[in-house]
Amino acid sequence: MVIKLLTLASAALLLGACASQNGEDLLASGGVPTPACDTSHVTYAGTVAPILQQxxxxxxxxxPSAGFAVGSYAQVSTKAANGQLLGTLNHDAGYSPMPKGGAKLSDCDLAKLRQWVAAGAPNN
Structure with a gap:
């Protein structure tokens, strides 16, 4: 009887240890953790260029279409400085939405691009 109670208590402790303590990290539908969008170390070479590669x-x-090459830092930084890069990718009014005929980039990719532009669009 004592062994059964100890086994049951151990199982309850183990199952309780698997529960998430932070409900904000879980989606309402299914309890799958939401991946974080890290915008703390955004660089042109490591973040922006790979996003624009698509x-x-x-x-x-x-x-390149419209004479704009995403592989050129000079062209990308010019479009970033004049607001056209984020305007087109955000599908803002007054800009030709890109990708043409497609869905916007992910919210995370857009946040990374905004962070890079806000930092002055450095060539890093």
Whole structure:
């Protein structure tokens, strides 16, 4: 009888230890942890260029669409400085939404791009 109670108590403690203590980290539907969007160490080479690489189908190669090459820091930083980069990617009014005919980039990717632009669009 004592062994059964100890086994039951141990199982209850182990199951309780698996429970999340932070409900904010869980989605309401299914309890799957929400991945964090880290915007603390955004760099051009490590963050911005890889995000924009998904645009290279149209904005890459020797004849990029609209003459804008996402592989060129000079062109990307110019578009960042004049507001066109974020305007088009955010689908803001007055800008041609990109990707053309497609969904916006993820909220996390957009937050990283905003962070980079806010930092002055450094070539780092």
């Amino acid at each position: 645009c290279s189908g149209c904005h890459g190669g020797s004849q």
